[in-house]
Each structure stands twice: as structure tokens, then as C-alpha cells.
Amino acid sequence: MKLLRMTPGKGDVLLAEGDPKVAEDEERLIREFRRQLDLGMWAAVPHEGPGGRREATMVRDFSEIPEAAQQVIFFPRAAGG
Amino acid sequence: MARRYVRDPARERRAEERARGLLRSAAGEEAFETYERFGFLSFEDREHGYGYLIYPQRPIIGYDARSGELLSEYCVRFRDGSDPEAGERLPDADDVLAKWLALRMDERGTLGTANVHPLGRQLDPAMVRRDLAYLRHWQRNRMVGADE
Numbered sequence: 001m002k003l004l005r006m007t008p009g010k011g012d013v014l015l016a017e018g019d020p021k022v023a024e025d026e027e028r029l030i031r032e033f034r035r036q037l038d039l040g041m042w043a044a045v046p047h048e049g050p051g052g053r054r055e056a057t058m059v060r061d062f063s064e065i066p067e068a069a070q071q072v073i074f075f076p077r078a079a080g081g
Numbered sequence: 082m083a084r085r086y087v088r089d090p091a092r093e094r095r096a097e098e099r100a101r102g103l104l105r106s107a108a109g110e111e112a113f114e115t116y117e118r119f120g121f122l123s124f125e126d127r128e129h130g131y132g133y134l135i136y137p138q139r140p141i142i143g144y145d146a147r148s149g150e151l152l153s154e155y156c157v158r159f160r161d162g163s164d165p166e167a168g169e170r171l172p173d174a175d176d177v178l179a180k181w182l183a184l185r186m187d188e189r190g191t192l193g194t195a196n197v198h199p200l201g202r203q204l205d206p207a208m209v210r211r212d213l214a215y216l217r218h219w220q221r222n223r224m225v226g227a228d229e
Contacts, residue, residue: 004103006159006175009092009167011099039163044182046107054109058186073107075171075179080196081140081156 001065003032005041005074015074020065030062033072041074086168093172100174108181111223115216122177123216124184134212135180137173140202141195142209149217151209154202155195157183 003015016032018025037043042058045065049055059065065072105113112122125132125146132146133155140154159179160169171179183191200206 006100006103006161006171006179007096007164007167008161008170008172009089009096009164011096011172011175012103042183042186044107044186046182054107054112054185056107056182056185071106073103073178073182075175075182076159076161078157078159078179078183078191078194080194081158 001029001069002071003029003036003074004071005036006076012073020067033062036074040077042077044073044075045069046071046073084165086165088168092167096172097174100172100178104174104178107178112181116174116177118219119212119216121212122181124181126188133184134209134216135177135184136204137176138170139204140198141180141184142200142204143192144213149210149213151200151206151213154198154200154204155192156198156203157191157195159183
């Protein structure tokens, strides 16, 4: 699983990568996941929905990430423009 | 001395290339093709009959998915001030992906956050109507091609 963050001037940057089934990796992934949420980011898990349609789910806790997720994308929260 | 944003076109091109890769992996091939071809994304909530055209660094345009009638401009932004030298704006492809993800994850919440304006405040309605017509024509041809 990869934790990625959209950033100005760079595009997405890789924050952490690992296998959540490996305890050491999981600990690192959880730490980074929480850090990004503390920074005010939203976390999205893109996935395939019914009929192959692309969808996305917001996750607020590491435990909500589906087991099959390949990537979690962090991006700034929406604000009125 | 405080660091400040200085425009760097080469850096911005590289960032946009990277962002297009993320858009492709997250939103899928059709969304990627739409962005490459038209410079915006679309999203239709078929259950409630609304559609949205998602322009980079510009408002989301809501429309009636059945009639194609344009409804409102939804001004929403995703600013990141963590690196003053890079500015606050995400690359265009990240900006449209952020809007697409937000609509996918929480359509009502995203629209509730937006400042809503009548059509024409930032985008020319005639241009948006043309964009929607081109998009629908292309989507129909794409579906016919996939069926053959």
C-alpha cells in the first residue's frame, strides 16, 4: 500500500509504502496516516465500484482502509473559493 | 528572509505530468482520456440526475444530467500552504482529481462547502454548453466503439 499526498509544485509525493500485514510496516503506515489527518488533510481510497465504475471512499481511520486498497491519497480539505 | 512563491514553469510542467499519472491511476482511463482531450473532468450522479463539469482552478459547473441544462457554478478550492516556495495551488490535474474525489466521496458536503454563484460569473456559459455537447458526443462514440 502506498500513502500519497498531492502537493503544489511537485504533484503527488510518496509519504510511506508498505504491507499492512507486516507489523512494522503497519505501524509506519498508521503513524503517517494519522500525521496527515492531523495536518488537516482528507484521505481518499479510490476503488472500482459496481460495473467497473471508478469510485472513491473517504477514510477517517486507518482501520477503515479496505484490505485490497493499493493507494491512499491525501489532499487538502475543500474550502469555498 | 521569508521564502516566497516564484513561478517556475519547468517545475510546474513536471508536477502536472506527475499529477496526470495519479489522475489516471485513481479516476481511471476514461477520466484520464477526458482530461487529456478536453482539459476538464465530468461526474454524473445518475441517481439524482445531476452532472458536473470539473474545470482546473475554476468552479465546478452543475447541470441537469437529463436535459443538459446548466444550473450553477460551485466555487471550491483545495489550497495547501505547506511549502511557500511552491505556492498554494495544486497542479491542474491534481485540482480536478481533488474535486472529483470530493464529489465521489461526499457530493452534498462538497457542494455545501462551495460558494454557489449563478452561471457566467467565472466561466462563459456558451463555452460550457459547447464543452458539454462535445463531451457527450465523444462519450456516445466511445460507447458505440466499445460495443462493436
